[in-house]
Structures are given as C-alpha cells and as structure tokens.
Amino acid sequence: MSDRISNETELIAAYLAPLxxxxxxxFGLKDDAALISLDPGFDLVVSTDPVIAGVHFFGDDDPRDIxxxxxxxxxxxxxxxxxxxxxxxxxLALPDAPLKGWMAAFSAGLAEAQAAFGFHLxxxxxxxxxxxxxxxxxxxxxxxxxRFVRRxxxxxxxxxxxxxxxxxxxxxxxxxxxxxxxGAGFSHAHAQHLLGRYLRPQPRQVLATVLHTYxxxxxxxxxxxxxxxxxxxxxxxxxxxxxxxDLPLSAAxxxxxxxxxxxxxxxxxxxxxxxxxxAVPANSAAEVVGVCAGIGLRITWLGELAAGSGVSLIGADGxxxxxxxxxxxxxxxx
Amino acid sequence: MSDRISNETELIAAYLAPLxxxxxxxFGLKDDAALISLDPGFDLVVSTDPVIAGVHFFGDDDPRDIxxxxxxxxxxxxxxxxxxxxxxxxxLALPDAPLKGWMAAFSAGLAEAQAAFGFHLxxxxxxxxxxxxxxxxxxxxxxxxxRFVRRxxxxxxxxxxxxxxxxxxxxxxxxxxxxxxxGAGFSHAHAQHLLGRYLRPQPRQVLATVLHTYxxxxxxxxxxxxxxxxxxxxxxxxxxxxxxxDLPLSAAxxxxxxxxxxxxxxxxxxxxxxxxxxAVPANSAAEVVGVCAGIGLRITWLGELAAGSGVSLIGADGxxxxxxxxxxxxxxxx
Numbered sequence: 001m002s003d004r005i006s007n008e009t010e011l012i013a014a015y016l017a018p019l020x021x022x023x024x025x026x027f028g029l030k031d032d033a034a035l036i037s038l039d040p041g042f043d044l045v046v047s048t049d050p051v052i053a054g055v056h057f058f059g060d061d062d063p064r065d066i067x068x069x070x071x072x073x074x075x076x077x078x079x080x081x082x083x084x085x086x087x088x089x090x091x092l093a094l095p096d097a098p099l100k101g102w103m104a105a106f107s108a109g110l111a112e113a114q115a116a117f118g119f120h121l122x123x124x125x126x127x128x129x130x131x132x133x134x135x136x137x138x139x140x141x142x143x144x145x146x147r148f149v150r151r152x153x154x155x156x157x158x159x160x161x162x163x164x165x166x167x168x169x170x171x172x173x174x175x176x177x178x179x180x181x182x183g184a185g186f187s188h189a190h191a192q193h194l195l196g197r198y199l200r201p202q203p204r205q206v207l208a209t210v211l212h213t214y215x216x217x218x219x220x221x222x223x224x225x226x227x228x229x230x231x232x233x234x235x236x237x238x239x240x241x242x243x244x245x246d247l248p249l250s251a252a253x254x255x256x257x258x259x260x261x262x263x264x265x266x267x268x269x270x271x272x273x274x275x276x277x278x279a280v281p282a283n284s285a286a287e288v289v290g291v292c293a294g295i296g297l298r299i300t301w302l303g304e305l306a307a308g309s310g311v312s313l314i315g316a317d318g319x320x321x322x323x324x325x326x327x328x329x330x331x332x333x334x
Numbered sequence: 335m336s337d338r339i340s341n342e343t344e345l346i347a348a349y350l351a352p353l354x355x356x357x358x359x360x361f362g363l364k365d366d367a368a369l370i371s372l373d374p375g376f377d378l379v380v381s382t383d384p385v386i387a388g389v390h391f392f393g394d395d396d397p398r399d400i401x402x403x404x405x406x407x408x409x410x411x412x413x414x415x416x417x418x419x420x421x422x423x424x425x426l427a428l429p430d431a432p433l434k435g436w437m438a439a440f441s442a443g444l445a446e447a448q449a450a451f452g453f454h455l456x457x458x459x460x461x462x463x464x465x466x467x468x469x470x471x472x473x474x475x476x477x478x479x480x481r482f483v484r485r486x487x488x489x490x491x492x493x494x495x496x497x498x499x500x501x502x503x504x505x506x507x508x509x510x511x512x513x514x515x516x517g518a519g520f521s522h523a524h525a526q527h528l529l530g531r532y533l534r535p536q537p538r539q540v541l542a543t544v545l546h547t548y549x550x551x552x553x554x555x556x557x558x559x560x561x562x563x564x565x566x567x568x569x570x571x572x573x574x575x576x577x578x579x580d581l582p583l584s585a586a587x588x589x590x591x592x593x594x595x596x597x598x599x600x601x602x603x604x605x606x607x608x609x610x611x612x613a614v615p616a617n618s619a620a621e622v623v624g625v626c627a628g629i630g631l632r633i634t635w636l637g638e639l640a641a642g643s644g645v646s647l648i649g650a651d652g653x654x655x656x657x658x659x660x661x662x663x664x665x666x667x668x
Contacts, residue, residue: 027484027485027486030485030486030569031415031484031485031486031553032381032383032411032414032415032485032553032554032556033379033380033381033411033412033414033415033417033475033482034379034380034381035377035378035379035380035477035482036377036378036379036380037377037378037479038372038378040374043369043370043371044369044370044371044372044378045367045368045369045370046367046368046369046370046423046456046457046472046474047366047367047368047457048423048424048425048457048458048459048470048472049366049425049459050425050427050459050461050470052427052461052463052464052465054463054464055461055462055463055464056461077366077367078367080366080367081365081366081367083367089380089382089472090382091382091383091384091425091470091472093384093386093465093468122380123380123381123382124382125382125383125384127384127386127389127390128389129386129388129389129465129466129468130386130388130389130465130466131386131427131463131464131465131466131468132463132464132465134427134463134465134468136382136384136425136470138380138382138423138425138472140380141367143369145371148367148369150361150365151361151364151365151366152361152364152365219365219366220366222366235364
C-alpha cells in the first residue's frame, strides 16, 4: 500500500467531500459547478486571494496552518467588506501526488478553519503542477443589499481606526526564517505569540456588522499599514498623519523594538497583519468605539482624514518619522 | 525603459482594469473584493477550473490563446449547467515580471473571450510564483431558480446526446506536440482544424437554455468521452452502450483514423473536447433534436441509459470494442 494518494477521485472523496457535506449546492463535490442561492436582501461578495508555497507560506509549514491561512486571508477580505462567509471554492495545485498523512492534516486544517469562520467548501479543482504547492481560494460572503463597504468611500474629516495590533505577523515571519532573529534571551512566550500571529491569522469577522453599519470605507491590512492606509486615504482623496505613539503594538512587538529600533519599519511596512483599517464619519466615531468595547474587540484611533494626500508617520517631536520600506509588492519584492 | 512590468499596480491599472470597466461591482479592480447583485429569480452558478503551463497549455502558446482557453473551459462548465456567464475572478501567478508585449496580448485575448462569452473580470489577484504560469479563473453564471442542471439527474430510459464532434482537441494536442504526428502528406486544412479545436475551445453556450429547459443531467466533456459518459451514467445509476459508428467525428478526425486506426482511443479517451454530454427524458428527445436543429447546433444521439452500470463501446459487429486508456486523470497521468 502506498502512502500517496494515487488518483483525483480518491483525493476528492476521502479528503475534500466531507468539507462540502453540509452545503446542498456543493452536490458532494460530484458536479462541475456549485450552486449558491442567496436570500433576497443580500448581495454576494467575492474575494480571490491565493497562497503559494515559497511566497505566502513555507512548503514545510504544518499543513493545518497552511490550510488555516488559505481560508483566513479570504475571510479577512470578506470581513473588511462587511460580509459574513458563505462558501468557498479551492483550486489546489500539488507538486506531487500528496502523502495521505499530509492530506489528512491539510483537510483537518480546512475543517477547523471553515468551522471557525462559517464557510463550506463547494467546489474547485485539483491538479498536479510542475511548480510549488498553490492554493487558490475564492470566497463568497453575503452582505445586506447596498451595505458593501468599499475601499474608496472615505471623506475628509472621517476618523480612521485599526483593529488589534500591528506588525506581529511580519515579526513572526522573521522568526520563522531565523529562530534567533531577535537575539539571545528573547522571550519564548513573545516568540510564540509572534509566530502564531504569522501562522494563524485571525480574521476580524466580529467587525463585519460594525463595518456595514458605520464604516465609510475599509480594507484589511495585508500589505503593511503604510501602504494600506495610503489606499484608504487615496480612496477618500485625503491624507492621513499617524503618530508613532498611537500605533497599537503587542507586548511582544514592543519587546522586539526595544532590542531593534529599526523593527518599527517591519511593523508599519510588513504584511500579513490581517487587521482591519476603516474610516467612519466623525459623528459616529464615539459610537463605534463603544460598540467595539462592548464586543470586546480592541480598536485604535489612528487619526482623521485631512485635505491633502499620502500617509505620514509623526514622531514624538511632532515632526515626520521616516522608516524604510513602503509595503509589500509581489513584483517589486519585499 | 524596461520591457517588463515592474509593479502590480501598473499591471492591474494598464492591463486588467479595462476588462472590469463595464461591471459596477468590480469597482475598477481597486477593491479587495467584488460585489455580485443577482436579480431575484436567478441562482448563482460557480465554476473553478484553473489552467497551468505545462499541464493544460504550453508556456510558449500564443498568450491570446492561453487567455481564451482559461475563460473557455469555465464558460463550458457554466453552459453545461444551463447557466449564462456573468463575471469571473482571476488569480494570475506569473513566473517572472511579465513582458509588456506578452501582457498586452494576454489581456487582448481575455477581452476577446469575455466579449464572446459575456463575461466581465471583477477581481482576483496577481502574484509572482517560483513555478510555472498559472491562471485560476473562478466563473460565475446565472440560472433560473431551480433549473441548475446536475451531473447526477439522469434516469434509466433517458436519451443521451453530445454536441459537436469528439476527439479533435486531443488529436490537435498531438499535432501541437509534433507537427508530423499524423505522417507526411496529412492535409494542412485538417491539421489547422484540429489545432484550432485544441487551442481555441468553443464553449457551447447556445445549449444553456436547451439544457435548463429539457435536460435531466449534463456535463462538459473535458476528460474524454468514456470517462465523462461513465459519470453521467453513474449519476443515473445506469449504464450506456455507445456504437462506435455513432461517434460524431470531424472530417479531420476521420482522416487521422484512416491513417492510424488506434487514434480512435484518443477520440474517446483524450480530453479537452469541451462539448456537452447530456441526457433528456425519452419523451423530450425528439423536441430537443428539433430545437437544436433550429439553432443550428449539431447534436448526436449516443444511446439510451439502461439498467446496469458502466459505459461500453460497441463495434460494427455488435460486440464490445476495446480501446486503450480510460480518460484523463491528473494524478494517474494521461
């Protein structure tokens, strides 16, 4: 008996079909297409965010983590648009016939993630590829009609907030590359926190309703705060000044910066935060703060959109604070 | 000035955004997600069928043909389900920063195909990959509520038809690999026909309405007639006998078989036909033949689903006709 899965039918029936069992329109993954029937009163939101070994994750990462990330990055996009997950399709390109153990762990990771996020697998495709492992998820969410939260909806005067803490994932990536990246004696607990934030992004789904109720614009922070804040500001034909002192940092990120002052550049320019950056009209800002406190979600005020353009960081002295790097671009390199 | 596209923003703005201009929910590809608002009375049909260089096409194929195929294979899936195209997302994984000329031709091919099929690009993602060029299209179509045509809906007694002609694309692939595959003196016109059928599949969209009006089950023939007919038959807990004499062949395919009798195996087991195989209740068969004649679409009667299982080919002597190969499986090899 081989430890490898030798045909596509077995791969689908044994490992993927169980992930589709609860969604009637998936037809048990036995059809060439899936059916989504949405209640009237909702629009469908579509996100396509693939992950590729060697680009978005390491080929030898735990398959459970790879699966989690493939879904989490898409759940994050949906949440930023004010949408709740419905279903996803997955095009899986495998460099080799997969080992049964790998595939069992990968599908267990998908099962865990889809239960956590509220997704069902409804279709897709599996192929052998001469390239690296690639997982292209297209995710579907639903948002009340007319309530999709655009990237380009903010206005001068709107208040800008971000959820959670920034930079943990990009610092976690540095640890994933080199366990001693932050020197001898760096706290094990801090290292675990940062690695966990890199390997297991937590999409801020709890924000979806807040966003489609209050936000004028939103996007998730996947390419670094500076780059994504510039997108939010540009979408409102506005500029934004962010005080370094206002950046929400975890204790672990603070500990890194204490050791390496230039780590602040990773915090504001590294990717993979999967926090949500959003704007709300000034007269809703206090209410949003209250609602988020009520649901136990940390959000941080970053500033007000002002006439002008671009995003600048302001140091303790009130002057510009320069950091190297300007966010992640797959064509320019990191 | 470089001939290469050096950043993702330029790639999207110059080459992809024009493909999204006519669809409001695409937000000019400036958002992280797209919005599909479907009229009540319709369900959404989703197909995910990626193509990878070295697997589904050759890396040095004309970029217009690559783009056409990436959309055509998905339009074919939608048509087989009785759906009309609405929109698509595309995850594009590029091995290098693309040459401007390549990208211009590729996007021109997308423009041509989406106009032909009735699609709009509404979102997606571009990445650099250490692997080969990969194009993951997820396509969205609409079908009147309750009229999705399943793969698993046929019954014993239903009549089985297939559109167009079979085997041309798999013979075209052999020519694409070796121009002299069918020997000296093989007709240039026939060769062009076969190559064209491989490089430019023509999804049978005109059948969509016929299918959701009459068909009990349907799928497109992408993995070879024998394999896909076995799926249709199994979906109806039935078997099917197909007379070799009934197989619809182009003049070019007949010319190949005259030279190479074993080419019949390619015709029934090769993939990439993108014709539609469908079943209709016996009392609708004559009407379907009439409707298809009226719209100028060739369909061919292949047989009646009978009690039993499996698909067999029947020779001129009324006995079983054996061919090698059993359809394409990405894990078993071709």
